[in-house]
Amino acid sequence: MVVTLIAIPLVPIVAVVAAGGIWFASNSARATPPAAGTVEFSRPLAVPPLAPSRVEDGVRVFELSADEAATTFEDGRSTPTLGYNGSYLGPTLVASRGEQVRVHVANRLDRATTVHWHGMHLPAAMDGGPHAPIAPGATWHPGWEVDQPAATLWYHPHLHALTREQVDAGLAGMFLLRDEEEASLSLPRQYGVDDIPVIVQDRSFNADGSFAGSIGMQFDGVLGDTILVNGTVAPYLDVTTERVRLRLLNGSSARMYDFGLADGREFDLIASDGGLLAEPVASTSVPLSPGERAEIVVTVEPGERVALRSNPPDPALHAGSASFDVLELRATASLAPRPEVPAELASLPAADAGDAVAERSFVMSGHNINDRQMDRGRADFTATVDTSEVWTVRNENPLPHSFHVHDTQFRVLSVDGSPPPARLAGLKDTIALEWSRDYRILVRFEDYADPTTPYMYHCHLLWHEDQGMMGQFLVVAPGQRPELKRPEGDSDDHHDH
Template identity: 40%
Template sequence: MLKNGLSGESQKPLPIPALLGDQDPSPNKAEFFLTAQQSTKEFIEGKMTPTYGYNGDFLGPVIRVKRGNDVTVHVENKLQEQTTVHWHGLEVDGEFDGGPHTAINEGDIWSPNFKIDQPAATLWFHPHLLHETGEQVYKGLAGLFYIEDDVSEKLPLPNEYGVNDIPLIIQDRKFTSDGEMNYDLGMHDVMMGLQGTAILVNGAINPFLEVPKGKVRLRILNGSNARVYNFHLSTQDDFWQIASDGGLLEKPVQLNNVVLGAAERAEIIVDFSEYDQGDTLFLNEENNNLLEFRINGEENNFDIPNQLTDIERISPDSATNTRKFVFQGMGLMVNINGKQMDIDRIDEKLLKNTTEIWEVSNDSGMGMMGMDGGGMAHPFHAHGVQFQILDRNGQEPPENERGWKDTFLVYPNETVRAIATFDHEGIFMYHCHILEHEDAGMMGQFQVN
């Protein structure tokens, strides 16, 4: 069992990523500057770890925009290698998506410009360099990308950034005795994806967060390379999930745990009003304490609305095509539909503004090494589009999967049917978001025109 924290490590306050400043004063425009750079960080007391980060030593700032904004991001590469920046969950044309076709050379600046035309959501950004994504993310290149809109701004939800609206980037890492993050892939890492022995929250091991005596919104990103998390409170109390990958759910869903595969997001609201000042509890993953909550603040009186937003359901009758994607193979032989990634090959061709059903199945057996003794779950992600899940093995998806999803787990021997309308043109990726699988070739390309 993974034990979080390292012996002798003292608790520190949870780091809160900075909000990246908008350099364009125009009301409907936004301009940001982002630099990928090398650095060092003290994860373990007295030991400096070589890292990558955006505008800092590890991870990056939060980019916050509003629906309707015309956005430009200037991305400078100060690494000693190529990189890209993929806007995970953002619906933009392929030339701005930041996939492996848009590599940024050392010393160069890439300045994509796009209009935000999708609902409020918690998205994220990370590298997507061919065969190098896993290592670059592992070293620290990742950050959150918030979209707000008129609907989200009018809802009476906790929205004071860093006070009652908290970003949580959850990642696992292996540290050597010298404090370095070890990305030497053994056979188990190739098979299952790299899974670490310590869990970081916003780049910190075993941090604490002082919270008000009331409702707090947690925007959780599973930013790990491979690990699936089952999040719950140490008290086993219920909470409310209000959003999934692509934005708000129609109604809050009351839960006492939420499972997130790599790259999935969930916004949840935890009510601390029944606790006393000075009480503590934890955000847990299985039996691991990830983040300690300390009740130390004034009570707030947010009421969670019964209705959050309206989601127009996409009718399966509107689909003009059904495509099948099958996860297969293991280790270095992982593939989709029997094919491994070839950047010079387009695997699927689609017409712009058409609706399709994608059936994603998991046939990749891993024997007793994997989940359920018969395989492992693969998180499926497609670029430039948001899906609605129709069913899992013919059964209606759970309530918290009935919103917009850009990434979804597909369990062994399971078929997930999802529907989407492809409104943006260009070349995009679809792949397993276990980054070691993606880098090994469990990825394909689709072109929309």
Template identity: 25%
Template sequence: MSSLKNYSRRRFLTQSGLGLVAFAGMPGFLQAMEGMHGMPKLTPNKASPNFKPDVEFDLFCQSGSVSILSGQQTQVQQYTALLKTGPKETLTNIAGSYLGPLISLQKGQKVRINLYNKLTEPTVTHWHGLHVPANMDGHPQYTIDPGEILVYEFEVLNRAGMNIYHPHPHEATAKQVYHGLAGALFVHDDEEAKLELPAGEYEIPIVIQDRLFDEQNQLIYARNMHDRMTGFYGNRILVNGRPDFQIDVASRAYRLRILNGSTARIYKLGWDDGTPITVIGVDGGLLEQPEVKPYVMLAPGERLDVWADFSGRNEGSQLVMRSLDFSGVLPKMAGRMGGMMHANTLPVGSNYPIFTARITKKVSDSPKLPSQLSKINWHPISATANPDKPLPIGISEGPMAMLLNSRPYKFDDIQDFERIKVNTIQLMEIFHAHGGSGGHGKESAPATEEHGGMGMMGGMKHGNDDQKGSGQSMMGMGHKGGMGMMSGMKHDDDDQKSGGQGMMGMGGGMGGMGGMGMMMTMAHPIHLHGQQFQIVSRSVSADNAADYATVRDGFIESGLKDTVLVMPGEKVRIIKPFQDFKGLFMYHCHNLEHEDMGMMRDFLIE
């Protein structure tokens, strides 16, 4: 019986790819994805007369054109800035790039930023990684219309680290980031300064992005729904907004500040000659001690602080940073479809160059790598408010749904477990929630009748402890569940038993995804706004072990994070503080196409 069940499931997975493409092309599909719930419009924040900034600058969102490829200039959207008060090194432009200026701040500074919307569409800017009040975080409800000004005022509370600033308007984040609105923001502090790490010309930002161009050098983005289902991928790798990027270095140590600024692409970074990568920091700043890795995984929104020592290398030699071969981050279905979903792209998980370091000068002196970098204030599980019941972040995917905790994004849709007391530390678990409990049992988010997910095989019957559901009818509607194909398949998962009937039925369960959701399961970089968190543990199912083996040595758990890559079949436990500020703080997939499709939720800190 078991072998028959497995054979039937394999046959369905193999045969359903083309059906999904056809399904995604249905007229109602695009409407379903673009008809999401609206967002309230608040009056833009104004400057407070009682706030005395140490640093103030104007930040403009505007259209422009830059030379990226040979020939015609490319139309982009970009940040520009004008310093009004503060040290001159606060803003540094990247010559010839569409990327926003590098912003450098000091811990403890009071900062005012005047955001001017000079676009023809609404926008707002999020300070990804910064610990700021909710009304200064760039939540989509603070989006401003063309011609409006939004004033941010906050004190820099972060430890030293590399952060990001980018747009966060509802359902338009990916498009605006893709067209150029992004930049790096560095925080510095006394702890970092005492290390005397490479600085100035020896500290190099590396912002990695992929883009797709037409014959007139104009950016192509999300031509159809197929381009969004697994995220949008380009066939050109740009670094700091430039193709075929090269840095000229001396034979000494450098500090490379690396950011994955792509909307969806995941990289497995490694030197072409097998030289290990020495990591000294991640999203939330410096590690306590350096870590040496054969390669490092880098998902959208993640950052790396790399000690790159070119000492002993001959003048004229070069070293190439590549993205190395790996597997498992895209749905199995996508591989079977032979690239139909993303024509003309550079295959995800293939081997290709990112940038080249060319040694142009031989020197004898070089700084030494510190053995101790920083001190991190770790929180034990016993210090959390919920050591025996982690807050769930359940991921589920389908051709018409990208969900967290069984629900698409909707403003003012806070669930009980998404209400968190301020000044508490929370244990959380991120997992793939396909079929009743997604393997999470009683700790999972409750399945809801009102918000079943829309996905193939959505009418499957799922067991989640004492919760039961059933799928029924052909193109019929179950009990307020999710749209689905092949809903009548039976599926047993551990001690969960389920059954249903009919095809193209509507059914319930956690996200209404069932077997199709499991077939579409893919890696998701999950970003939590506000304070950085620590990773407690990672575990992966036996079914995903082979793919996981191609990436597992590239994860770093010894630093503070605000974005974590969760592989198919993986559970990641984290500890996150919610201190100082009340209000709405988002959590979402940083595959930005998925964020715009609804894989986003709010925590309400009370």
């Protein structure tokens, strides 16, 4: 692997040798949304509907269908899109810890798809990765017990080499988990009123209204010049309560965000990917890479307006230097009272690596992990159920990568030898990787042994994933023999379609 930095005055360019050739990234050439302070917020924020469900023999059942459609985002132009139970994005599923759930997923597309339950702890056969394609016209029926804390999760396709295309077309939605501990706290939780899903994506449009999907000269993948929030361009939210809970999801396929409020005010960061933090963290910004989530509680005054904004990401990410607006919060003249955020939130055990049974290293470079690309016929390693491991993850590129692990919520032990910042001290399944920093994480394989069906780990910049920047692992019972086989008809081509 060769990395060459070329410095040209005023136009920093990075050349990286990646799988298939050399990719260039120029900050001056990056597609960038309108500058902060220039957006006229003109459309009420769409809030995805709650998915209806029914209980059959003690199982909560949801119905999802992946559909082809068209959506009007702006200027009256029709955009070909994909959606679940609608034209774009999908409904919000809600379930409680301890419930048995089942989802009937009908594929009404003219191509295969999958549905991956991102952040969910569940059997490998139900995970919805690239080993579980749903053929056109077919229906998949995954079921499992919800056995993890209250959290903001999401679902999206994970089809081999086609994930970016299908997610960018609109296939994504939130999956919210409840539990008794979270329900006992005085937090905003009235969905659509003071508890708001905020799915942030960037898109560009062609002259005919279709999404622009060219990678161009960007190492990251597809970057857009228009911000969508829940599929809404230039959105505003009428806030009717003193405090509002925003469930932030970076639903973009490549762009890094650093969310804050335009006036720099503090808010309470209360949760990360896998659920509540031990205590709220007073924050003025929260960076999220693709796939990451965070829950924040914002306090507003009657009649005020303030924009949720993305500020330039950490320079170590080399992910651009733009600042742009995302969503305007418009407080009504009279606000319903909401209590302050509790000083204590969740009982999180200390991240103790003392009983870890193995240590592993993962080096992200180009479109490879440990100098290898995804092979669905190869298990990159095998873990044993009911054990923990310490993984060291490192980004060897001066350009963006992230790291996502299926099934498990890991704990960050250290960043370059130092304790993690408070925002990374909770349960995580995805993390941004700054260049040349070592992230030590504690990964536990709680249960669900399966010698035949793997889980994934990969970069969550979706074009990187599609190019093969992914590996897979099996979780087996003690003494059980791994039996992974290559899926029938698999060619393992890595290219963007």
